[in-house]
Amino acid sequence: MLWLCISLPQLPLEALRCQEKEEAIVVTLCEGNRRWVICCNEVAERAGLAVGMNYTMALAIENRIVMFERKTQAECAALERLAAWGYQFSSTVVVGEVPLEMQRSRTACIWLEIGASLKLFGGFRRLIERLENQLDCLHYTYRLGIAPTLEAAALLARTSIRVAITSTAALYARIRNLPVSRLALTHDIVQQLQMVGIVTIGAALELPRAAVAKRFGLETSHYFDRLVGALPDPRPTYRLPEHYEATFDFGFEVTSTEALLFPVRRMLHEFSGFLLGRDTATQRFRLTFVHREHPPTEINVGLSTPERSTERFFALVREQFQRLSLPSPTCELRLTANEFTSPTALQTDALNGALQQAEEVTHTLDRIAARLGEDRVYGLKVTADHRPEASWTATAVREKNASLEFPERPLWLLPQPQPLQNSALAALSGRAERIEAGWWSDEDVQRDYFILHTSSGADLWVYRDLQNDSWYLHGFWS
Amino acid sequence: MDRAATLEQLARLCRSNHSGDATLAIEPSGTVELDAVLPGGGWQSGTIVELMSADIGIGELRLLMPTLARITAHERHVALISPPFIPFAPALFQQGIRLERLVVIRADKPADALWALEQTLRCGSFGAALGWPAMLKDRDIRRLQLAAEAGRSTGFLYRSPTAASEASPAAVRLQLRADAEGHLRIDILKCRGARSGMSVRSPRLRAEPDSSLASC
Numbered sequence: 178m179l180w181l182c183i184s185l186p187q188l189p190l191e192a193l194r195c196q197e198k199e200e201a202i203v204v205t206l207c208e209g210n211r212r213w214v215i216c217c218n219e220v221a222e223r224a225g226l227a228v229g230m231n232y233t234m235a236l237a238i239e240n241r242i243v244m245f246e247r248k249t250q251a252e253c254a255a256l257e258r259l260a261a262w263g264y265q266f267s268s269t270v271v272v273g274e275v276p277l278e279m280q281r282s283r284t285a286c287i288w289l290e291i292g293a294s295l296k297l298f299g300g301f302r303r304l305i306e307r308l309e310n311q312l313d314c315l316h317y318t319y320r321l322g323i324a325p326t327l328e329a330a331a332l333l334a335r336t337s338i339r340v341a342i343t344s345t346a347a348l349y350a351r352i353r354n355l356p357v358s359r360l361a362l363t364h365d366i367v368q369q370l371q372m373v374g375i376v377t378i379g380a381a382l383e384l385p386r387a388a389v390a391k392r393f394g395l396e397t398s399h400y401f402d403r404l405v406g407a408l409p410d411p412r413p414t415y416r417l418p419e420h421y422e423a424t425f426d427f428g429f430e431v432t433s434t435e436a437l438l439f440p441v442r443r444m445l446h447e448f449s450g451f452l453l454g455r456d457t458a459t460q461r462f463r464l465t466f467v468h469r470e471h472p473p474t475e476i477n478v479g480l481s482t483p484e485r486s487t488e489r490f491f492a493l494v495r496e497q498f499q500r501l502s503l504p505s506p507t508c509e510l511r512l513t514a515n516e517f518t519s520p521t522a523l524q525t526d527a528l529n530g531a532l533q534q535a536e537e538v539t540h541t542l543d544r545i546a547a548r549l550g551e552d553r554v555y556g557l558k559v560t561a562d563h564r565p566e567a568s569w570t571a572t573a574v575r576e577k578n579a580s581l582e583f584p585e586r587p588l589w590l591l592p593q594p595q596p597l598q599n600s601a602l603a604a605l606s607g608r609a610e611r612i613e614a615g616w617w618s619d620e621d622v623q624r625d626y627f628i629l630h631t632s633s634g635a636d637l638w639v640y641r642d643l644q645n646d647s648w649y650l651h652g653f654w655s
Numbered sequence: 656m657d658r659a660a661t662l663e664q665l666a667r668l669c670r671s672n673h674s675g676d677a678t679l680a681i682e683p684s685g686t687v688e689l690d691a692v693l694p695g696g697g698w699q700s701g702t703i704v705e706l707m708s709a710d711i712g713i714g715e716l717r718l719l720m721p722t723l724a725r726i727t728a729h730e731r732h733v734a735l736i737s738p739p740f741i742p743f744a745p746a747l748f749q750q751g752i753r754l755e756r757l758v759v760i761r762a763d764k765p766a767d768a769l770w771a772l773e774q775t776l777r778c779g780s781f782g783a784a785l786g787w788p789a790m791l792k793d794r795d796i797r798r799l800q801l802a803a804e805a806g807r808s809t810g811f812l813y814r815s816p817t818a819a820s821e822a823s824p825a826a827v828r829l830q831l832r833a834d835a836e837g838h839l840r841i842d843i844l845k846c847r848g849a850r851s852g853m854s855v856r857s858p859r860l861r862a863e864p865d866s867s868l869a870s871c
Contacts, residue, residue, distance in 0.1 A: 537778055537779055537780045538732055538778065538780040538781075540778075541774055541775060541778040541780070541781075542758065544774060545760060545771050545774055545775075548767065548770070549760070549761070549762055549763075549767055549771065553760060553761045553762065554758065554759075554760050554761075555758070555759055556754065556755065556757060556758060556759070557742060557744040557747065557754050557757055557759060558744060558754060559744045559745050559748050559754070565743075565745075568744070568745050569741070569743060569744035569745060570744075571759070574758050575755050575756070576755060577755055578748070578753070578754045578755055580748075581745070581748070583745040583748075583749065585746075585749065586743055586745040586746035586749060587712075587743060587746055588716045588717065588720075588742065588743055588746045588747065588750075589711070589712075589716070589738075589739075589740035589741065589742070589743060590740060590741040590742075590743040591740055591741070592740070592741055630837065631712075633709075633710050633833070634709075634710060634713050634832065634833020634834070634837060635710045635711060635712030635713050635833065636712045636713070636714075637712055652740075652743065653711050653712035653740065654712050654714065654717075655711060655712050655713070655714065655715050655716035655717065
């Protein structure tokens with residue numbers, strides 16, 4: 178087993194929002210009767226704020242801070258989404274827990290077993306490159322660690338040691354000299370260790386386990402064993418769900434639709450990762466905007482071909498966003514999809530120009546349909562019926578057409594035949610095309626069609642209804 | 656020459672220098688008389704063509720049929736955006752158009768129709784897009800022009816006959832009317848790269864009338 182740990186030190190903040198802002202932002206947590214800063218952005222750090230600071234003190238240093246209450250639920254949702262995304266790199270994904278108490282040494286993380294995937298992705302470098310490319314799109318601050326045990330991978334990630342360690346022997350050599358404060362232990366235990374002169378991890382690991390268990394609890398001794406691989410570390414692996422349902426809980430209300438585009442983009446990236454992991458694609462998904470005081474708003478996104486590209490999804494969502502008016506601010510976003518199709522059409526060959534072009538057409542038409550409505554974009558088809566109004570039909574774009582023979586027909590047809598008042602029409606004679614059809618249905622038709630050449634130079638397609646002897650205009654020879 | 660037009664010309668010069676010899680393709684109009692006056696011998700891709708027809712039913716749409724048929728035969732698409740009537744499939748089929756490559760788009764708002772025109776022109780898979788805009792600003796035409804260049808497509812805009820008296824940045828502007836013998840007469844109001852003010856006759860484009868009537 179070789180584990181890759183993705184550690185997310187800024188998750189309390191980044192689970193709530195994902196765009197960079199010019200203002201100082203902190204996430205705080207109440208412990209006892211005090212409020213503590215548990216996460217702050219770069220702007221806040223530059224202003225002199227730090228994690229572990231009392232919020233009152235933080236305000237004294239910088240009074241223009243945006244403060245968010247910590248929301249573990251949002252962090253759990255974010256980890257869940259990330260796990261589904263991570264499935265594209267590994268079929269064994271472990272979701273770490275969100276640390277509940279205020280502790281620097283623990284950060285939320287997920288693990289991917291990459292020993293089995295290395296070959297598939299073409300080695301460490303390729304796999305990491307690809308993973309980091311995708312992670313950057315999600316706008317999370319992350320650190321990676323690779324080690325044979327879960328705890329060691331997490332330790333390396335927290336310590337920012339970007340070396341892939343593949344054996345327990347190499348692991349020990351690498352972590353031996355690190356300070357004990359890096360271990361995922363409570364502050365008290367770390368202090369006690371330091372007080373008895375145990376400063377490095379190496380020294381701590383050399384202590385007899387029985388003594389460790391007696392002094393610091395069985396849990397600590399087990400932690401040491403799991404860290405070096407002396408004890409197995411069985412944890413439930415993430416199971417990819419049948420249906421995709423992801424939530425983004427903001428913990429506060431977002432008023433502008435523009436600002437919603439950032440979380441939507443992240444969610445679509447994660448969704449696309451999920452589709453890749455399942456090796457599938459979708460033609461339909463739904464975004465739900467949850468409001469505090471109104472029923473949720475939904476937008477459905479439809480695609481004419483199965484798709485799994487973030488950019489395609491985003492282009493269509495953005496199109497709908499332009500026409501979207503939300504009744505009130507949004508506090509939560511949901512992305513759901515439950516119909517998946519095999520991505521056969523996705524294997525576009527660079528040499529196969531025709532297929533490539535077909536893709537471009539569907540992209541453009543999907544975008545137009547997203548804005549104007551799906552029934553507003555259609556193709557035309559001829560149908561075997563003598564009645565002009567029934568000899569054509571709207572159809573799905575690019576549907577193959579039957580080859581049917583008709584007498585010469587005008588390019589424009591009127592949606593409704595228009596009655597003609599001109600009595601002089603009665604004098605029309607010459608070659609008429611008799612159309613009698615539809616007697617089997619209610620729309621019985623008996624008409625004589627003529628091409629009428631007007632003095633202004635226009636040619637009209639007119640007919641005399643044989644049933645009531647009236648004249649109608651039905652088309653133009655444009 | 657106003658500032659906008661000068662800038663446009665400069666921009667075009669820069670672009671043409673960039674692309675070097677890879678000039679935009681020419682699509683013959685199918686009407687020998689018209690091809691003779693159009694620079695390059697046909698519709699130039701990457702341009703906007705305005706057609707101002709005096710009346711409905713004089714063959715103003717048939718004029719484009721050979722071009723549209725050729726575009727669809729060459730695996731490219733044609734878009735009809737908010738046409739004023741039903742584009743009659745049997746007739747289009749008779750004109751040689753491969754219907755599976757024809758797309759009809761209906762937009763309620765003029766702004767949406769313009770947007771759809773721009774999207775299809777820019778796409779690269781559409782050889783031509785036809786529109787029937789009610790109102791057009793110079794700025795709109797320039798936008799469409801850029802989209803057509805990007806997508807190597809031709810935009811055909813059917814405009815009201817009164818638009819003929821207004822200036823427009825479109826590359827080609829044609830006024831269409833029926834002459835005394837019932838043929839379609841094409842007055843070239845403007846044609847970039849050729850002499851304007853010419854008039855050509857497009858014979859046999861119209862249906863054979865069964866009857867004619869003095870007053871209608």
